[in-house]
Amino acid sequence: MDRKIWALIDNSEGSQDLAExxxxxxxxxxxxxRYEELLMLHRELSDIPADQPSMRFTQNVWEEIEQLHxxxxxxxxxxxxxxxxxxxxxxxxxxxxxxxGVATTGMSFLTIENTRKVNFAMDLSANTIQLFIFxxxxxxxxxFEKISQRIFGKGHHEQ
Amino acid sequence: xxxxxxxxxxxxxxxxxxxxxxxxxxxxxxxYVFSLALKYLPVREEAEEAAQDVFVKxxxxxxTYRAEAKFTTWLYSIAYTTCISHARKKTGKSVxxxxxxxxxxxxxxxxxxxxxxxxxxxxxxxxxxxxxxEDATIVTLYYxxxxxxxxxxxxxxxxxxxxxxxxFRARQKLRDILVRSFPQELQEYNYLKNDLN
Numbered sequence: 001m002d003r004k005i006w007a008l009i010d011n012s013e014g015s016q017d018l019a020e021x022x023x024x025x026x027x028x029x030x031x032x033x034r035y036e037e038l039l040m041l042h043r044e045l046s047d048i049p050a051d052q053p054s055m056r057f058t059q060n061v062w063e064e065i066e067q068l069h070x071x072x073x074x075x076x077x078x079x080x081x082x083x084x085x086x087x088x089x090x091x092x093x094x095x096x097x098x099x100x101g102v103a104t105t106g107m108s109f110l111t112i113e114n115t116r117k118v119n120f121a122m123d124l125s126a127n128t129i130q131l132f133i134f135x136x137x138x139x140x141x142x143x144f145e146k147i148s149q150r151i152f153g154k155g156h157h158e159q
Numbered sequence: 160x161x162x163x164x165x166x167x168x169x170x171x172x173x174x175x176x177x178x179x180x181x182x183x184x185x186x187x188x189x190x191y192v193f194s195l196a197l198k199y200l201p202v203r204e205e206a207e208e209a210a211q212d213v214f215v216k217x218x219x220x221x222x223t224y225r226a227e228a229k230f231t232t233w234l235y236s237i238a239y240t241t242c243i244s245h246a247r248k249k250t251g252k253s254v255x256x257x258x259x260x261x262x263x264x265x266x267x268x269x270x271x272x273x274x275x276x277x278x279x280x281x282x283x284x285x286x287x288x289x290x291x292x293e294d295a296t297i298v299t300l301y302y303x304x305x306x307x308x309x310x311x312x313x314x315x316x317x318x319x320x321x322x323x324x325x326x327f328r329a330r331q332k333l334r335d336i337l338v339r340s341f342p343q344e345l346q347e348y349n350y351l352k353n354d355l356n
Binding site: 003060066 | 178181182185186189190191193194197203206207210211214215218219279280283284287298302303304308323326327330331333334337
């Protein structure tokens, strides 16, 4: 009985169950009395005021907080462009290493029609490799430039 | 800055660097956090210390707060874990009220115009203090801090159904304590008739 009445007071059950409980309360004296009692207890509990801390409470908290830095939202200092730049750099390096590996192993296989032999071996001259390394260095420099811009730019902004 | 600002607006101000806005949140919720802390640390000074710690922790973690949940639910979950850890540090001290404290409450002098309101409040306060910490917490969160069962579940890391069952049990215990400890007063208030007749 109590469980059903509390559910009615809290409005925490389906409308059909609540209607059933209401019906009991309307037709049964015992249910009605218990409902009144629990409702009174519920109202008294709702009226209990919160305890008040001392007058200096806010000031004490404030004194501690004054010594702390402003909390920064992670979104404000994570630059998605930099994250994407790092991802692109890794992708280029991995793709380059893979292509280099394929090109130097001399791996070959026959096509489905068995008519033509495909050979992956390429003629990687010293110039091609140097060009690839140069491209990577260029990407690295661009990446570090972005990071330094971000760090020094922010430092300047804070001053 | 006005007191009518929503919690989310205040948080946005703080994150933009306007630290002073945080004072508004502290003054808005200090009594609720303190009430919760008192359930774990009955000595007021210790409860105040824990409540201060809650607000400092909340400030430090403000950037991690996500607006999907109410700010109060987030704050009270910090309060819940902080109070538990403070209470653990104070092991050996009883959380529930002892006989001497109960006698002191029984003898509180009451002004005539405050008798009804105050004695009911004192009665309930004494009864709540006789509950175990978890039951007292759930009653405080539901009634004083106006949290829903879902929110209580989130704060106490239990599912909403478990919160509902715990609240039911806590209120039943509270009712039993009232009937046992204050039979005369309850009769005067025409309260809990079934058990007294």
